[in-house]
Amino acid sequence: MVPPHDPDGIAQALADPSRRSILEALRLGRKSVTELCELTGLKQPNLSNHLAKMRAQNVVRAERAGRFMYYTLEAPFAEVLLRMHAVATLGARFRLTDDGGIVDGPVRSGITHNDTAQLASQLLGYLLKSDEVSCSFLLNHMLAANFGMAKIYLEVFQPALRSIGDLYERGEVDEAHEHVASAIVERMMARVAEICLPTTEQNCHAVLGCVAGNLHSVGIRMLADWLHSDGWKVTFVGADVPTASFVGLVALEAPDLVVVSISLENQLEELGSLLRGLRILRDEGQFFKTALGGHFKVAPFLELRHDEFVAGDLDDFSEQVEKLSCGKGD
Ligand code: B12
Known part of the structure; x- marks a missing residue:
């Protein structure tokens, strides 16, 4: 019996220019045989032959809708491999x-x-x-x-x-x-x-999220991706995180670093509550630093403690993170 998502099948398909062109066409979504002929330039008997083989190897999936047969990419990793191949060529x-x-x-x-x-x-x-x-x-x-x-x-x-x-x-x-x-x-x-996968492991863990009310998640996602590629364990919470559950998550995950993004002045009050919650966790014995940043510059509005710091963009943040030591509570 053919195992699900046969890795040899996808490897063979990637190595064959005709099969690759079929997979490339299927990246655009479900396609009929006629559409595949047009997109790949292959003659129908040849195309059907390739489709039958890739179907048997679970590389593509076929489903009938009315009189027509439609094909889709079967293995999720086929998409990833195709992208890598596209980059290489x-x-x-x-x-x-x-x-x-x-x-x-x-x-x-x-x-x-x-x-x-x-x-x-x-x-x-x-x-x-x-x-x-x-x-x-x-x-x-x-x-x-x-x-x-x-x-x-x-x-x-x-x-x-x-x-x-x-x-x-x-x-x-x-x-x-x-x-x-x-x-x-x-x-x-x-x-x-x-x-950009990590090449080292840092034994450091960060929790990152936007203060309640902040919908700007792209910038902090950049920080999360960078930390991950630098070998950190990353918990990315995303936009508009309710304050109590943000603090609850930090209590549960016990990270080395909490990263909070703020974008507008009207989020300052929630940020104040979040910082108070995080400070209580520290006073109760948890060791972590808190980094603050985003479009809204908090520096003139908040008095920060020694274990809290502000950074600008990703460059500035990465420089400051390089100086941190994890798991020591200093
Ligand atoms: C996309 C966008 C949105 C999207 C966000 C979608 C999403 N999934 O993120 C949507 C449509 C939801 C949105 C909504 C609003 N937005 Co808007 N938005 C933007 C825009 C165009 C891009 C934001 C972005 O991704 N930038 C690129 C990233 C990479 O940069 P970054 O966010 O600055 O992040 C970097 C640094 O700030 C830093 N950083 C970020 N977080 C943290 C955290 C820490 C701890 C550290 C150290 C560093 C750090 O590192 C990042 C990487 O270098 C900006 C324009 C701009 N100048 O950026 C406006 C902008 C931020 N928005 C603005 C406004 C006014 C709003 C709205 C009120 C109205 C509107 N435009 O619709 C609402 C408010 C929503 C809310 N409650 O938060 C203003 C904010 C002005 C201000 N500070 O007073 C801006 C500057 C646009 C403008 N010129 O008017 N917005």
Whole structure:
């Protein structure tokens, strides 16, 4: 009997250009045989032959709807492997032009520059058009050019999102576009985090979340991804965390570091309550530091204790984290 998600099946499919083109087409979603013929350029008997083999190996799944048979990618890891393959062979089919377009072409490396300011402005253009496919090609380019996580996050994603904020302030972009842009960037970040895996283990644990009322989760997600890639154990709680349950989670998980993001002045009161709750845990014997940051600069409003610190962006945060020692309570 064929085991579920036969790894040899997906390896064989990746090694075969025809099967790979079928899988690439299926990444776009469920497809009929006719659609697959059009997308791959394969003749139907040849296509059906490949589909039958990949079906037997549980690489693809078939389901009938009315008169038609539809195919989908079966193994979740097929998607991950395909992405890695796409990065490795980037540009074989598509290339991005410097002015932001995508053209078909046999050029291996599409973008002819690695200037992050220019890449950020290209990304901004795609985000404003809700063009996730072009965003994805842009990310492929950066991964193929071996940009690290910090460079992609700080020099490309962050400035593009901040430009969206400037446009919002001038009334040129609305909340819906802000939502679309941050959702696309979050999905791109998930791809980066999947590739930038930790190479060491730090024996350090961080809990990260936004203070109650703060919906801006992208920035703190960047910190979480960076900590994870640096070997930390990470508990990411996300946006708008109710204060009592934030404190409850910290009590339960006993981390070395608690990271809190705040974006607007009206969240200061909740931040005050959260800090009080965390200080009680410390007074009761838990050892951890608290880092504060985000769009709203808390420094003039809160008096911080020796075990609490404020940082700016990811660069500043990572510098301060490098100096921490875990598990010692100092
Ligand atoms: C996307 C976005 C949203 C999205 C957020 C979705 C999501 N899933 O995150 C949505 C649509 C929900 C939103 C809502 C609002 N937003 Co908004 N938003 C933005 C935008 C465009 C991008 C935010 C972002 O992701 N930036 C990129 C990340 C990487 O940068 P970052 O968040 O600054 O994070 C970095 C550092 O701050 C730091 N950091 C972050 N957290 C922490 C924590 C610690 C401990 C440390 C050390 C560091 C740290 O490290 C990060 C990485 O370097 C900004 C514009 C901007 N200038 O950033 C406005 C912006 C933050 N929003 C703003 C406003 C006013 C709002 C709204 C009130 C109205 C609106 N625009 O819809 C609501 C309020 C929501 C709420 N209650 O929190 C203002 C805030 C102004 C202010 N501080 O007074 C901004 C600056 C836009 C503007 N110019 O007017 N927003």
